[in-house]
Amino acid sequence: MAVRLSSQLQPVLRSAVQAVQWTYSIFWQICPQQGTLVWGDGYYNGSIKTRKTVQPMEVSTEEASLERSQQLRELYESLSAGETNQPARRPCAALLPEDLTESEWFYLMCVSFSFPPGVGLPGKAFARRKHVWLTDANEADSKVFTRAILAKVQEDLGLVNHVKSFFKDQHPKPTLSEHSTSSPATLLEWPHFHSPPLPTMYSAIDPTTANIHQQDEEEDDDEEEEEEAESDSGAEAGRNTHQLAHLCETTTQGATKAQAAAEQIELMQLEMSEDIRLGSPDDGSINLESDLHMLDMSQHGGSVSHPHQSDSFRAESTRMWPILQDQISNIQPQLSEAPQLDELPQEDSHYSQTVSTVLHQQPSQWSESSSIGHVGYSPQSAFSNWNSHISHLPLLEATSQSLLKYVLLSVPFLYNKYHDEKSRDGDTGTRLRKGTPQEELSANHVLAERRRREKLNERFIILRSLVPFVTKMDKASILGDTIEYVKQLRRRIQDLESCSSMQKTSSAKENRVVHCNSGGGGGSVLVQDMTRDGTRVFPVSDKRKLRLVEGSDGAITKVVDPLPVIGNTLEVSIIECDALLELQCPYREAVLLEIMQSLRELRLEITAVQSSSTNGIFVAELRAKVKKNAIGKKTSIVEKMEVRARAPGKIILSGEHAVVHGSTAVAASIDLYTQASLLFPSDSESNDRLLKLQLKDMALEFSWPIRRIKETLPELGIHLASAPNSCSPETMKSIAALVREQNIPEAKIGLAAGVSAFLWLYTSIQGYKPATVVVTSELPLGSGLGSSAAFCVSLSAALLALSDSVNLDFSHQGWLTFGESELELVNKWAFEGEKIIHGKPSGLDNTVSTFGNMIMFMSGKLTRIKSSMPLRMLITNTNVGRNTKALVAGVSERAFRHPDAMAAVFSAVDSISKELSAIIQSIAPDDLTP
Ligand SMILES: Nc1ncnc2c1ncn2[C@@H]1O[C@H](COP(=O)(O)OP(=O)(O)OP(=O)(O)O)[C@@H](O)[C@H]1O
Numbered sequence: 001m002a003v004r005l006s007s008q009l010q011p012v013l014r015s016a017v018q019a020v021q022w023t024y025s026i027f028w029q030i031c032p033q034q035g036t037l038v039w040g041d042g043y044y045n046g047s048i049k050t051r052k053t054v055q056p057m058e059v060s061t062e063e064a065s066l067e068r069s070q071q072l073r074e075l076y077e078s079l080s081a082g083e084t085n086q087p088a089r090r091p092c093a094a095l096l097p098e099d100l101t102e103s104e105w106f107y108l109m110c111v112s113f114s115f116p117p118g119v120g121l122p123g124k125a126f127a128r129r130k131h132v133w134l135t136d137a138n139e140a141d142s143k144v145f146t147r148a149i150l151a152k153v154q155e156d157l158g159l160v161n162h163v164k165s166f167f168k169d170q171h172p173k174p175t176l177s178e179h180s181t182s183s184p185a186t187l188l189e190w191p192h193f194h195s196p197p198l199p200t201m202y203s204a205i206d207p208t209t210a211n212i213h214q215q216d217e218e219e220d221d222d223e224e225e226e227e228e229a230e231s232d233s234g235a236e237a238g239r240n241t242h243q244l245a246h247l248c249e250t251t252t253q254g255a256t257k258a259q260a261a262a263e264q265i266e267l268m269q270l271e272m273s274e275d276i277r278l279g280s281p282d283d284g285s286i287n288l289e290s291d292l293h294m295l296d297m298s299q300h301g302g303s304v305s306h307p308h309q310s311d312s313f314r315a316e317s318t319r320m321w322p323i324l325q326d327q328i329s330n331i332q333p334q335l336s337e338a339p340q341l342d343e344l345p346q347e348d349s350h351y352s353q354t355v356s357t358v359l360h361q362q363p364s365q366w367s368e369s370s371s372i373g374h375v376g377y378s379p380q381s382a383f384s385n386w387n388s389h390i391s392h393l394p395l396l397e398a399t400s401q402s403l404l405k406y407v408l409l410s411v412p413f414l415y416n417k418y419h420d421e422k423s424r425d426g427d428t429g430t431r432l433r434k435g436t437p438q439e440e441l442s443a444n445h446v447l448a449e450r451r452r453r454e455k456l457n458e459r460f461i462i463l464r465s466l467v468p469f470v471t472k473m474d475k476a477s478i479l480g481d482t483i484e485y486v487k488q489l490r491r492r493i494q495d496l497e498s499c500s501s502m503q504k505t506s507s508a509k510e511n512r513v514v515h516c517n518s519g520g521g522g523g524s525v526l527v528q529d530m531t532r533d534g535t536r537v538f539p540v541s542d543k544r545k546l547r548l549v550e551g552s553d554g555a556i557t558k559v560v561d562p563l564p565v566i567g568n569t570l571e572v573s574i575i576e577c578d579a580l581l582e583l584q585c586p587y588r589e590a591v592l593l594e595i596m597q598s599l600r601e602l603r604l605e606i607t608a609v610q611s612s613s614t615n616g617i618f619v620a621e622l623r624a625k626v627k628k629n630a631i632g633k634k635t636s637i638v639e640k641m642e643v644r645a646r647a648p649g650k651i652i653l654s655g656e657h658a659v660v661h662g663s664t665a666v667a668a669s670i671d672l673y674t675q676a677s678l679l680f681p682s683d684s685e686s687n688d689r690l691l692k693l694q695l696k697d698m699a700l701e702f703s704w705p706i707r708r709i710k711e712t713l714p715e716l717g718i719h720l721a722s723a724p725n726s727c728s729p730e731t732m733k734s735i736a737a738l739v740r741e742q743n744i745p746e747a748k749i750g751l752a753a754g755v756s757a758f759l760w761l762y763t764s765i766q767g768y769k770p771a772t773v774v775v776t777s778e779l780p781l782g783s784g785l786g787s788s789a790a791f792c793v794s795l796s797a798a799l800l801a802l803s804d805s806v807n808l809d810f811s812h813q814g815w816l817t818f819g820e821s822e823l824e825l826v827n828k829w830a831f832e833g834e835k836i837i838h839g840k841p842s843g844l845d846n847t848v849s850t851f852g853n854m855i856m857f858m859s860g861k862l863t864r865i866k867s868s869m870p871l872r873m874l875i876t877n878t879n880v881g882r883n884t885k886a887l888v889a890g891v892s893e894r895a896f897r898h899p900d901a902m903a904a905v906f907s908a909v910d911s912i913s914k915e916l917s918a919i920i921q922s923i924a925p926d927d928l929t930p
């Protein structure tokens with residue numbers, strides 16, 4: 001609706017200013033929540049300093065003005081949103097403050113103002129339901145015309161006369177009448193206003209009013225020149241409530257003046273003297289809005305602000321004011337030629353304070369100016385004075401912008417102070433009885449928005465720390481993972497509840513499923529509860545390191561430890577630019593200083609510190625902003641130095657081998673694990689650029705110079721961890737050569753397949769990085785318990801955990817689980833490893849090892865099975881090894897030789913697996929009772 005309003009209002013505002021060649025028109029609308037008039041829309045028709053357009057062709061003056069109005073509004077929004085200069089990210093047509101003329105500045109600053117009824121000229125016009133006409137701008141009282149502080153320039157009489165004669169020529173009883181009418185002239189009656197048809201959201205005033213208006217014009221033609229017209233629809237108050245209020249402000253631009261002159265004059269001639277003349281709607285003045293009735297602005301997306309914002313702003317103002325006062329008082333001794341503040345009329349000292357404060361904030365750019373003392377005061381043309389200083393000072397790119405920003409924020413503080421002083425003096429006059437809410441509204445908005453963002457980030461940080469697995473650190477992912485986590489917790493509660501109720505009813509009955517190793521014979525016996533665990537990764541906490549990584553999205557949370565003190569803990573959470581660091585370490589002298597120094601080196605700007613030390617333990621909580629580096633990338637802190645992943649073995653309950661030929665199989669993970677730990681040496685240790693693999697249980701260690709891997713496997717340099725691919729026969733040959741060089745003892749040559757799988761997975765996921773990988777396993781090899789799958793899954797998990805393709809929250813101590821999509825990635829890579837070891841696997845083993853639990857599996861598709869009661873399995877190890885690769889090949893050969901017979905076997909196996917799956921899921925506690 002806001003768009004509609006704007007698009008419909010613009011032509012009206014444009015017609016108004018163009019007709020008299022004024023510089024701008026502003027539409028003030030009532031903000032229902034605040035009860036104040038705020039900027040509704042505006043049309044800028046004044047001089048343009050820098051033309052910026054995205055259109056390749058010349059545009060008409062009208063289009064240029066329209067575009068300019070829009071650009072000015074955008075510039076204001078970007079400034080008030082706290083945007084910093086980032087030309088690269090701004091559209092090429094976006095304005096910068098240095099592109100603006102004085103009148104554009106004024107127009108832009110007006111956006112930040114708002115007026116309660118009775119305050120400021122729009123407020124007065126609104127409260128009185130009368131036009132307000134101003135004259136003698138150069139003697140304006142800033143208490144009456146609050147924007148005078150921004151707009152103080154000398155009047156141009158030629159311009160004034162032009163406007164005057166325009167109205168006189170067009171209307172015998174022009175704008176200056178004090179007569180009253182409830183029906184000012186409609187816009188359409190003005191010959192020079194070529195307004196388009198009025199939008200439906202506005203309705204024309206009672207047509208009879210036009211006649212009355214004309215009569216009024218006849219009566220009044222003796223008024224003074226005016227530079228500003230502010231009018232409201234108050235005349236219509238009888239029919240329209242104040243909620244329907246709208247108010248339009250226009251001002252003049254020299255029609256007969258050359259452009260340069262007009263630029264000096266500009267709109268800034270808005271001020272008036274103490275004997276400000278207040279016109280009325282009766283006087284037939286340019287009563288744009290009296291032609292229009294906004295049918296409840298509040299419903300059309302007009303800008304609003306909330307009461308609490310005012311509060312927060314006031315709090316900020318109170319906090320800021322003493323600082324500003326100090327700054328101002330520091331400046332005072334420099335004011336040699338200008339009157340001292342307390343000697344000036346209040347509005348001038350007010351102005352002076354603002355400008356002095358602003359300039360004081362820019363010491364590096366402004367300090368050479370010996371005339372700084374003049375800046376604060378000039379009864380004639382304060383703005384031009386200010387400007388003259390600007391013009392001869394070196395303007396850095398950021399200067400104007402920060403200056404402008406500062407003005408936006410400091411003016412309200414100054415006004416607040418003025419208000420406070422007035423209150424102390426017992427002056428509860430109506431003019432500024434609420435301070436200056438117009439400035440409050442905008443500064444308030446900026447501050448409140450900033451706080452809101454910070455609070456939001458802080459809560460996201462907390463949320464992230466509560467969820468044990470956070471896949472990515474953007475807010476949507478955090479929320480997504482939280483939802484998933486809550487669901488998991490609910491399921492867990494359900495499981496526990498059903499378990500405990502079952503235990504109560506059948507505690508005496510032990511139900512067991514016995515699974516014997518196909519090799520038969522004796523050996524150790526393992527009795528295991530069936531595990532629900534899938535793949536896990538574990539961040540290794542005793543070798544945590546802090547590392548600076550460029551170019552990441554900056555939204556990463558890791559456990560880090562920058563201090564070489566045993567027993568330190570440091571948790572860092574970063575969301576967007578907000579970082580929270582919680583640390584604990586043994587106390588020593590200047591430890592906080594040391595920490596802060598380290599953090600500064602990491603381009604973290606500390607904003608708040610809370611620390612304590614008790615019993616020799618130093619505890620601190622630091623909040624910081626993550627800064628950008630010289631090339632504009634956000635710094636992120638990443639602890640990705642060592643990680644350990646584990647994956648479970650499996651048993652196949654039904655469908656082994658047949659699954660390779662498309663039959664259904666049922667398998668479950670068991671709680672025997674293979675662990676793979678991956679350690680990247682720190683930069684200082686990385687002189688020996690080696691890739692090492694230690695197979696602890698086999699007492700074997702392999703190592704390859706990275707250079708050697710590079711030259712043997714050059715095609716793996718450009719790796720894409722997020723896109724698993726198969727090892728080609730050529731690459732397999734090269735890998736085999738690298739394995740051969742390691743001279744694996746003949747007795748352990750079976751491990752060559754595993755080592756080959758390792759080399760493929762490592763170089764494909766991590767490229768040519770020196771690292772040490774250590775593998776330990778609780779699983780017997782070649783015993784049907786899926787040792788190869790657990791090996792490949794744990795390796796893939798560790799390698800991916802430290803890749804850019806996966807983002808895990810390492811800030812939690814303990815095992816972490818991958819999210820579902822990361823698990824799929826792990827599984828795909830593990831399958832590629834399995835292919836190297838098995839030749840032609842079905843994918844069953846790596847899938848169950850990756851996802852855990854019990855699954856039904858057919859042709860690559862997994863279906864999770866949930867038993868309605870806990871199952872126990874007896875697994876025996878016959879110690880008779882087997883070579884799965886050879887067995888699979890043997891079954892394939894039989895299938896080839898006896899296709900029909902084997903098809904019948906595979907079909908029977910398929911039926912058995914499906915039936916088993918159904919039984920498991922429907923099993924009742926008593927069904928297995930002997
Ligand atoms: N911990 C490990 N370290 C190195 N290589 C391993 C490890 N575990 C398995 N392998 C590799 O996997 C091979 C064993 O895989 P194989 O498929 O034959 O047996 P399994 O996986 O234990 O049984 P199944 O596949 O029937 O469940 C080993 O010869 C070795 O190459």
Ligand SMILES: C[C@@](O)(CCO)CC(=O)[O-]
Nearest residue numbers: 656657659841842843844
């Ligand atoms: C024998 C087999 O069915 C499982 C090996 O544990 C092969 C496979 O599914 O890939």
